[in-house]
Amino acid sequence: MLFNAIRWNPSEGLDLGILTIHYYSVMFLIAFTLGWYIMKRIFIRENIEVEKLDSLFIYTVLATLIGARLGHVIFYDWDYFQNHLLEIFLPVRFEPEFEFTGFRGLASHGAAIGIIVAMYLYTKRILQKPVLFILDRIVIPVASGAIFVRIGNFINSEIIGKPTNSDYGVIFEKLGEDFPRHPAQLYESISYLVIFLILWFIYWKTEKRFKLGYIFGLFLVLLWTVRFFVEFVKEAQVEERAMWLFNTGQWLSIPFIIAGLYFMFRPAQKTYTT
Structure with missing residues (x-):
């Protein structure tokens, strides 16, 4: 059935004998390479x-x-x-x-x-341009890169989710477990794909790109809101310091969300024209 648990136990990479090409490293390579091509298109558009x-x-x-x-x-x-x-x-x-x-x-x-x-x-x-100019643009490839980083985490069976207490989920056999967990890495990866598409559309198809800080602010709000809610189904990576109401990751996300809202809706928005 669609919601039955998936058993997950891949190798960490391709064993070539003299060396092993780790999939996690490949995901980082894809993230940075794709980001380079995205920014190249943006640089060409901005002359x-x-x-x-x-x-x-x-x-x-x-x-x-x-x-x-x-x-x-x-x-x-x-x-x-x-x-x-x-x-x-x-x-x-x-x-x-x-x-x-x-x-x-x-x-x-x-x-x-x-x-x-x-x-x-x-x-x-x-x-030699306003810092918000480059931040408005760099967040587009950053969002695309985050997709592959989380896929790498999934392959490595790290940053795992909490037990689902049901038949749904992923059994991370590499961890020696026989019960399903939330695939929190994939929740984030799919969310980052949506965020990337939203930012891409706004930059290429709307006039919002001329408002300094708007796309950057939107990125902060979307990405850290996703992080905030996914944290509810993620296991703590280390012993948590923040135990009151939210975990450390959630408390750290809140300032980014507030900053994002400020850049999106600040009263005196400056504009940039090419």
């Missing part, structure tokens, strides 16, 4: 030199990875990392025994902050 796209790509990749890692460390697992600072940017764990972990532990809230800071630096040093 911006395509040569400036390479710098934007570097700023975005570094901001995403560094911001996401620091976000996880600070917001979710500082109790551990405050005594293991060397492990923050190393793919290993030294305690309780040495273990190669890979670069795990990334927080989208940190990635968002990192990208905002990076776009500020990028506009000041290279683009």
Whole structure:
């Protein structure tokens, strides 16, 4: 039946003998590559030199990875990392025994902050346009990239949902379980696809793109509202700090939603014309 549980136990990647190509890494590669092509189309439409796209790509990749890692460390697992600072940017764990972990532990809230800071630096040093101009446009490929990142999480059986207590759901056999959970990763991935299509339509088909901050604000509202509600069916990634009413992820989402509403409906909206 359609709502019967699905057993999920894929390999982590393609084993080529001398190395393994991890599907999660492939998803990140697809996300950044697709984002590059989307921004190229936008740069051409805005009559911006395509040569400036390479710098934007570097700023975005570094901001995403560094911001996401620091976000996880600070917001979710500082109790551990405050005594293991060397492990923050190393793919290993030294305690309780040495273990190669890979670069795990990334927080989208940190990635968002990192990208905002990076776009500020990028506009000041290279683009010479208002920071909201690039934020209104960079969120379109960011939304598309989030689709594939969550698919990667699903493949890795991480950021899992809570038990459904029914026949519906996904049984993550890799975790040694025999009961179905909510496929929270897929809930988010599908939602991000919808958000991407909305932002794409607004930018290409409406005059809203001329209102500085509007698309950026809409992105914040849509994406973090999705995150807020999906958190209700997600398991905590680490021991939660925020236990009153909402979890850590939800409390961190609220300021982004409020900021998004401000940029969408602020009284004195500036406009940008090409």
